[in-house]
Amino acid sequence: MTLPAAGQPQRQPIASDEDVVRVRQLVRSVAVAVKLSLIDQTKLVTAASELARNTLLYGGGGTAEVTAVQNGARRGVRVVFADEGPGIADLDLAMTDGWTSGGGMGLGLSGSRRLVDEFDLDTEVGRGTRITVAKWSR
Amino acid sequence: MTLPAAGQPQRQPIASDEDVVRVRQLVRSVAVAVKLSLIDQTKLVTAASELARNTLLYGGGGTAEVTAVQNGARRGVRVVFADEGPGIADLDLAMTDGWTSGGGMGLGLSGSRRLVDEFDLDTEVGRGTRITVAKWSR
Amino acid sequence: MDAIPILKLDDVLLLSIQVDLSDQTAIAMQDALAERITATGARGVVIDITALEIVDSFIGRILATTASVSRLLDADTVVVGMRPAVAITLVELGLSLGEVRTALNLEKGLALLRRAWAAGAEDSRSIAPTLHAPESR
C-alpha cells in the first residue's frame, strides 16, 4: 500500500477540456520529478488523461490531486480523482472492456487499471466517485 | 442539462415516409437559426432522421417537437420524439450497435446517441417511447 | 414520390440525387437502376450525392446494397460528391459503406472506373463491393 507521502499534494480542478490537458501536464511533471521511466510516465499520464476525462464527462467535473510518494527506497506518484457526480451504479459493468454509457470506447476504467500499479475505486450512487491510482519506480 | 427554452416548440407529426423528410427539414431549419456549425447541423439532422424513422416504424407513428434552446451563452436545438407504441422491453439490447428487431442496420439508437450532446430515453412497455436529444453550439 | 433520373454516358449510368431522399424514393431508385443496367448492359454506375445533405443508416445501406446489386449484374459502382460533413457523420454513426468506392467528383469517379477496367481486364471484380449485414434477432 501507498504509505508516507513525500511531497505536498498539488490540486488541479477539472471543469473543462483544457483542465484535462493540465492534469496530464501536472502528472507528468511529478512523474519526471520522482524519476519514473519514460514508459512508466507515459502509462501513468495516459491513465490520468482517461480518468480526468471521466471526472469531467460523467462526474460533472471535480478535482485531481497529485502527490509524490515514497515507500522505502521506491518513489512514486499518487493521483486521486474526485467528483460529486452521480456515482457508478454497476461497477462490474463499468469496469468491463468496451462498455460505455456514453459514446466512449469503454476503455477508460478497465484500461487505466492495467496501466497503473495501484487502482482503488470508491463510488456511491448519488454521492460521487473517487478513484486513487499510483505508479512506482522499479 | 437543457434548461430555459428560447423558442416556441414546433411540432411535426410522423405518420409517413414523407413526414420523416419533413422532420429533417424542420430540424435543419432550427439548427441553422441557432447557428450550429455545418458539421453539427449534419450530425443532428442525421440523428433526427434515424429517430423519426424509428418513431414511424417501431412506434407506429408519433410526433417530433423541435425547440431552439439556450443555456447561458450557448444556443442549441432540442428535439423530442414521442410515440404511444409498444415501448422497448430490453433497452440494453436496443442500444447495442448492430442490433435490430426489424430489418434495420441496428445503428439508429446507438449511432444517434454518438451524434448528439444529450440523449435521454424514456420508455414503458405497452405505453410508448419518448426520446429527447439536444445539440449545442460550441 | 419523386423519381431520380438516370442518365447514360457511354457504358456508364449516372444517377444524380437531387431530392431530399425519402426511404421509398431510395428503394425506387435502386429498383429502377437494376432494370436499367440489364436493359442497357452498362458496365458502370456513378451515383452523385453532391446534393445530399445527410446520409443516414437507411440511405447508407441503400448505397451499399445498390453497389452489391450492380456488381451481381456485372457493373461497378462509384459514389461521388460526398460532403465532408456527411463523411464525418457516417463514421460517427458507425456505418461502414462496405466496399463502396468513393471519388471526389464525377470526373474522378469516371476516371476511377476506366482505370479499374483497364487494369483489371483480367480481374473485373477489382472494385467489387461486399455488404456486411448487421447481426439481428
Add this chain to the structure above:
Amino acid sequence: MDAIPILKLDDVLLLSIQVDLSDQTAIAMQDALAERITATGARGVVIDITALEIVDSFIGRILATTASVSRLLDADTVVVGMRPAVAITLVELGLSLGEVRTALNLEKGLALLRRAWAAGAEDSRSIAPTLHAPESR
C-alpha cells in the same frame, strides 16, 4: 483552442500535431481535415504524432475515425512518428487503431502511400481502414 496547421505536399495533406491535444482541438482537426481533403482533392493524409507524448482512448479513436472519414473522401491515411512508449501504452490500454496504417517517419509514410498507389492502380483500397464501433449500452 489551438488549430493544427495542415500543409499540402503535392497530393498529400500533412498534419503535424504539436500541441498537447485537447479533445476539442482533436475534433476540430478532424473536421478541418475533411474539408481540406474535399477542397484540394488530396489522395493521401499523413498525420505526424512525433510530438505527442500520449495517445489515450479519445485521441486514438480520433486517429481511427479520421482514417475512416478520409477513406470515404477517397484519401488514404498514414500515422507516422509514434513513440515506442506510446505504442506500448496503447496496447496495454486495449485500444486497437483499427486498420490505421503506421510508418516510422514522414519519409516512410509518404513512401508507403506512393507504393500503395502504384501497386493498387487496380485496387486502390489496399490500405483501406475499417472502424469497429464499440459495444455500448
